[in-house]
Amino acid sequence: MEMGVHLCWKLTIIEIMFIRGASRAIPSVRQFSSSAVAGKDLVQELYMSQLKSYKAPAQPADAHVGHVKAFKQPAAPSAPSAPSDLAGELSTYESAQPSFTQQTQATGEAPKAEESADEFLSLLEADLPKPEVHH
Numbered sequence: 001m002e003m004g005v006h007l008c009w010k011l012t013i014i015e016i017m018f019i020r021g022a023s024r025a026i027p028s029v030r031q032f033s034s035s036a037v038a039g040k041d042l043v044q045e046l047y048m049s050q051l052k053s054y055k056a057p058a059q060p061a062d063a064h065v066g067h068v069k070a071f072k073q074p075a076a077p078s079a080p081s082a083p084s085d086l087a088g089e090l091s092t093y094e095s096a097q098p099s100f101t102q103q104t105q106a107t108g109e110a111p112k113a114e115e116s117a118d119e120f121l122s123l124l125e126a127d128l129p130k131p132e133v134h135h
Contacts (some may be wrong), residue, residue, distance in 0.1 A: 112123055
């Protein structure tokens with residue numbers, strides 16, 4: 001008996017869903033319009049017509065004055081002239097003795113001449129002092 005009641009109840013729900021679906025289907029049909037007027041975008045048409053009718057204001061011929069420097073042609077460079085006594089200057093340069101000066105390191109410290117290579121290597125191999133920890 002319960003089984004029959006349960007089946008009747010399911011049929012009732014299916015019928016209700018069918019009736020609701022049928023009533024909704026009728027007003028949801030869309031209308032199709034093939035008219036050219038409905039396809040136009042009125043805002044875009046107004047914007048385009050305003051753009052086409054716009055005329056830029058004419059600028060006076062001296063509008064650039066005060067904004068741009070006046071152009072001045074730079075002076076033409078002169079050709080270098082050779083020295084008149086070229087042979088004399090070359091002989092003076094060849095006879096000059098070069099001066100050998102010892103250049104210091106980039107840190108400004110002069111290298112120690114009295115330190116031997118063994119002392120220097122032992123200095124490099126020595127342990128660095130441990131940094132003092134502040135608490």
